[in-house]
Amino acid sequence: MPPSDSVSSQDVTHPGELYGLLEALTLPGGASLCFESGDGAPWPVVVMDIIQDVSLCLDVSAVREIVPRLRRGEPFHLMGQADGTVVTTWMLEVLEWREGDGRLYVICDYPQGASVLQRRSSFRASLRADMEVVVTLRVADQDTPFEGRLGNMSLGGCLVELPLAAAAALKPEQAVDSIRLTFPNQRHFELPACVRHVRTDPEWTQAQAGCEFAGLSPAMERLVWYCVQEIERESARTAMHTGRPLEPSSLFQSPGDARRDTSRQRRDKSLPGGAMAARLRKVADYLNAQLVQLKSGEPVASSQLSRSTDTLMSLWDQDRQALLYAIACLREESHLVQHSLAVAVRMLDLGQSLRLAPERLKAVVACALIHDLGKGLLPDSLLRDEPLDAAEQAQLHRHVELILERLGECRWLDGEVATQVIGMANERLDGSGYPAGLEGEALPTLARMMAVVDVADVMTRPRPGRAAWTQRDVYRHLFTHADAFDNTWVQRYIRRFGVAPIGSLALYANGALAWVKHHDARGNPDAVHVVLNTHNSQRRLDQPLSGHDLDQLGELKEAVNSARYRLTPP
DSSP states (O other): OOOTTOEEEEEEOOHHHHHHHHHHTTSTTOEEEEETTOOSOOEEEEEEEEETTTEEEEEOGGGGGGHHHHHTTOOEEEEEEETTEEEEEOOBOEEEEEEETTEEEEEEEOOSOEEEEEEGGGOOEEOOTTOOOEEEEEETTOSSOEEEEEEEEOSSEEEEEEOHHHHTTOOTTEEEEEEEEEOTTSOEEEEEEEEEEEEEOTTSSSEEEEEEEOSOOHHHHHHHHHHHHHHHHHHHHHHOOSSSOOOOOGGGOOSTTOOOOOGGGSOOTTSTTHHHHHHHHHHHHHHHHHHHHHHTTOOOOHHHHHHHHHHHHHHHHHOHHHHHHHHHHOTTSOHHHHHHHHHHHHHHHHHGGGTOOHHHHHHHHHHHHHTTGGGGGSOGGGGSSSOOOHHHHHHHTTHHHHHHTTOTTOTTSOHHHHIIIIITTTOOTBSOOSSSOOBGGGSOHHHHHHHHHHHHHHTTSOBTTBOOOOHHHHHHHHHHTTTTSOHHHHHHHHHHHOSSOTTSEEEETTSEEEEEEEEOTTSOEEEEEEEEEGGGTTSEEEEEEEGGGGGGGOSEEEEEOHHHHTOOOO
16 A cells, blocks of 8 residues: 555646646635746736636736746746645746736736646546446435446545436435445445535536545555556556557456446336437436535526426427326436426416416426425425424425525526415415415415415325325315315316326226326326236236227226336336
8 A cells, every 4th residue: 555645646638627727726826826947936826717728817916026037938837726636737928918907917828738746645536438337325214225437536535427316315415324336347345435515517417426435444445545546547558559558457357248237328218108208307307407406505597497498398289198198107206306397297288278478387387397396405304204393394394485595597487476386386275384374365376276286296196104195085185175275276187187197097997907198188098008907916918008999998997006006107
């Protein structure tokens, strides 16, 4: 094992990495100017602006004594710190001078590269795209571990690339039971760790979790350093173009031609719901990414919310019924994301009857899409299967406020719509709702409609402490609580979506269980996919039926709870 104070030096020329290092030098006190001659102490300057691949702008107002040397054309470099490393740019030259408001600026050329000096404890070995190391995160209170890909690794921790759905369930500073690294040769290591930060990539297509190793024993530390060295060695091996190549690292030698399925390959066109579900997953990805951003203290992203809402409305225009079925197919998403999508689509569907202006209808759909995301900012203890006292109930009700206060950048979003769809979704006509306890005429049309849509969906999903309700029981609850829910909207909801909604599991008189895929003009199923007969539950079926072929199933009995039969849409 190398000594603890050993250092590593490397040159950085990759445009993106180089720009990231230079950005770190723009922080106050982040940069010093050093002349090539090496005489004297570094001179403090301020990096004011960076034009990638073109130039840097330096404020030298505080060190005017170096101006003569710069005007004589003495070459120099910049030096500073970035993420525990010492960064030194390659040599620079002055291109021009600028003055203004009593300040003196130097415009110099953009460096071709930089040298990075790293202490062993902060040295990070990055993996190329073809260096696949599977990471399994086991987190307390999560039944299923999260699986991702190793992005980089140091003695202090690692960066894990995760699917957005997994990252949305994590929080900064969250303890991890263990991190398991599985290398291509199937050798694996388990390490104790803590999640320090979670963020999305710039395209919002995946997430990255920064994990810090905690309490490593000397033996574990040696093991981690070995992995870091082997990652760096394998990366350097294939990058070499001259001389005798290095032997491949044993960690990255796969047994035979075996290839592990990775998170990037899991979502394919064979998944339930077909092309419509694949497009809907893009909106689900937005919701997961937005949750990650919210947990990091960021506001609701205006442009991403707008684009995702446009996508949802476009999918509805293309095929309303296929979209309703696709909602039921996203079972891999969290209940929060599934609920958000279902409520948004049904608010869009019902909202057509109000003949709203297009921009107002878009605002309704957008607000429905994010109405519950504030729950992702609450402590986990408030969302578990435990009775809450009055103080905890009040804290739980803050989820409404938590999302409303993050809408500041969404200037296109009608504030009145946000108040009614998000702020009043949990209010009730009898005043028993929250957060304001509004009642009767104080609740406008959108709030009444949203209350029905929200409850009609959430009660069909399992929650801590109770199983999902059947569709019949949900409708009965809404009808028998006419003092809380607007009966007009309850009836409109049932007429629009039917007693066996698209995407529900229907039970027929002959014992058949079938997924409802399409409705006729009266809201009755006219296309289903039979998957089981309750009279012979050991035998699974795979039989699409439509039109008069449904007559062989007998009378439609009811829409049942699919979890009871452990069935998912085909």
